[in-house]
Amino acid sequence: MPILDIRHADKVWDPLAGCTRKSAACRHCYAELLTSEAAKAGEEWAQGFAEAGAWTGKVDLRPERLLLPLEWEEPARILVNALSDLFHESLDNATIDKIFAVMALAPRHTFQVLTKRPKTMQPYIKDPATPARIEAAMAELSQDAPKIGAWPLPNVWLGVTAENQKEADRRIPLLLETPAALRFAAAEPLLEKIDLKSGVWLKEGGGGLDWVLAGGETGSEAQKCQPDWARAVRDQCAANGTAFFWTQWGEHVPAQESASPVGQTLDGVTHEAYPVNRS
Numbered sequence: 001m002p003i004l005d006i007r008h009a010d011k012v013w014d015p016l017a018g019c020t021r022k023s024a025a026c027r028h029c030y031a032e033l034l035t036s037e038a039a040k041a042g043e044e045w046a047q048g049f050a051e052a053g054a055w056t057g058k059v060d061l062r063p064e065r066l067l068l069p070l071e072w073e074e075p076a077r078i079l080v081n082a083l084s085d086l087f088h089e090s091l092d093n094a095t096i097d098k099i100f101a102v103m104a105l106a107p108r109h110t111f112q113v114l115t116k117r118p119k120t121m122q123p124y125i126k127d128p129a130t131p132a133r134i135e136a137a138m139a140e141l142s143q144d145a146p147k148i149g150a151w152p153l154p155n156v157w158l159g160v161t162a163e164n165q166k167e168a169d170r171r172i173p174l175l176l177e178t179p180a181a182l183r184f185a186a187a188e189p190l191l192e193k194i195d196l197k198s199g200v201w202l203k204e205g206g207g208g209l210d211w212v213l214a215g216g217e218t219g220s221e222a223q224k225c226q227p228d229w230a231r232a233v234r235d236q237c238a239a240n241g242t243a244f245f246w247t248q249w250g251e252h253v254p255a256q257e258s259a260s261p262v263g264q265t266l267d268g269v270t271h272e273a274y275p276v277n278r279s
């Protein structure tokens, strides 16, 4: 099966395997199919995480991938866990700490942490004991590990998926109450028109979402993304000065956009804005 073309990151880092479905955005989860196919093909990393096209419920570290960002010398934008969710309810703090420890040990990179589980993310980030636990995990990974200079980590961007209004209403307020160097929402797959609450979630001059990604659904049974839904996200971001990134149309590319490689334009324009780090 095709792997999504993730254009908003230079690299994808998957230190976890396994997941379970959480909301409508998960209904055509490519990670579930990819993991299942890898397991069937006998790939070691995928064993036990998905079978016959469905998650088994197991979620765990892939130790062989944990330290990869430390080997990548060129500064990169890195999407964390395209095949899982860092804040899956079944993970313990010690596992999440190890992943944050690697991010803290690689300040040259910028990490995009995208979750559908801000209810788990918020208490983890807000827990006053978290930075010390991460420092302990850093010391286990590297003998000359420095102390955490700042918390939240300046090179970690936190984001939530907001595929429809219900999930936007549920997740974005939780994200905005979570300390982060930079916060973003991914309206992908965009399943309906979404009100991003100008003046509340999107704010001229900062204090709301710093970045919004949007894109259509992929997969053979994908829902068609209506151009007006995409335009509404674009226009709300423009009205509030929020960086907007249109990723792709997914399965159903409107005829007028098909001239671009995989339908990466919206009304003929490529939108690839990144936010400016506040820290």
Ligand code: SF4
Pocket (backbone or CB within 6 Å): 019, 020, 021, 022, 023, 025, 026, 029, 030, 031, 032, 082, 083, 084, 085, 116
């Ligand atoms: S959270 Fe992500 S990886 Fe997990 S089931 Fe949903 S789409 Fe798939």
